[in-house]
Amino acid sequence: MIFDTHAHYSDSSFDIDRHSLLMSMEENGIGNIVEVGAGINSTKNAISLSEKYNFIYAAVGIHPQETEGIKETDMEWLKSLALKEKTVAIGETGLDYHRDSADRQIQKKWFMRQLEIARETGLPVIIHSRDAAEDTLNIIKKFYKANPEGAYGVVHCFSYSTEIAKIYINLGFYLGIGGVITFKNGRKLAEVVSATPINRLVLETDAPYLTPEPYRNDRNSSLYLKYVIEKIAEIKGISCKEVIDITEKNAKKLYRL
Numbered sequence: 001m002i003f004d005t006h007a008h009y010s011d012s013s014f015d016i017d018r019h020s021l022l023m024s025m026e027e028n029g030i031g032n033i034v035e036v037g038a039g040i041n042s043t044k045n046a047i048s049l050s051e052k053y054n055f056i057y058a059a060v061g062i063h064p065q066e067t068e069g070i071k072e073t074d075m076e077w078l079k080s081l082a083l084k085e086k087t088v089a090i091g092e093t094g095l096d097y098h099r100d101s102a103d104r105q106i107q108k109k110w111f112m113r114q115l116e117i118a119r120e121t122g123l124p125v126i127i128h129s130r131d132a133a134e135d136t137l138n139i140i141k142k143f144y145k146a147n148p149e150g151a152y153g154v155v156h157c158f159s160y161s162t163e164i165a166k167i168y169i170n171l172g173f174y175l176g177i178g179g180v181i182t183f184k185n186g187r188k189l190a191e192v193v194s195a196t197p198i199n200r201l202v203l204e205t206d207a208p209y210l211t212p213e214p215y216r217n218d219r220n221s222s223l224y225l226k227y228v229i230e231k232i233a234e235i236k237g238i239s240c241k242e243v244i245d246i247t248e249k250n251a252k253k254l255y256r257l
């Protein structure tokens, strides 16, 4: 079944129909979902959703744009949540220089601290990296020894070049592929998918964001992953079923399920 490795169903845009939508996942071929924390509140909500629905797992973390005002006690709290049975990753964490709403030094500090927690707890990491390719890689290389067979984490919504993709694959990371692959300006990502072995790709929505074409302006959900799957199947020259099966296997290896 389809494995959505990255979603935000605690977002208020799902308040009107969250339960009925989530209850419709199984009949639509969605097997598992990882609800990703991106701050204090969304991390709390990720834990709650994972406790309420057996097919939902939680990731706990502080998004780079949410790092201002974060304290070490918040990190101790994250670490305590990391020990919960249904917590499968630390993140999303990383660096985001796109809008510069958070100080870069502060972003780096809490990114590195969350990588320490991942190391201490043995969990994989969900990396958010936007317009910060070099700094992100330099930090990652300090924490992980290259191991192409590794499952250290996933670069969520991968947005960099094929060259950088190769470096991450070599280090032991997966690439998260979502709606952007269907966009008219998604050619760069299509090249990355073409050049990356299928056993290093995982599916993600980032719901409610990044809805695939032809529904780009709608609220995203895991139900739209079929358009991402069709595109990957086309690029790789394999069937949709193969894309679903292989990426599910990859996601389970990534999250140790």
Ligand code: NI
Pocket: 006, 008, 036, 038, 092, 206
């Ligand atoms: Ni996200």
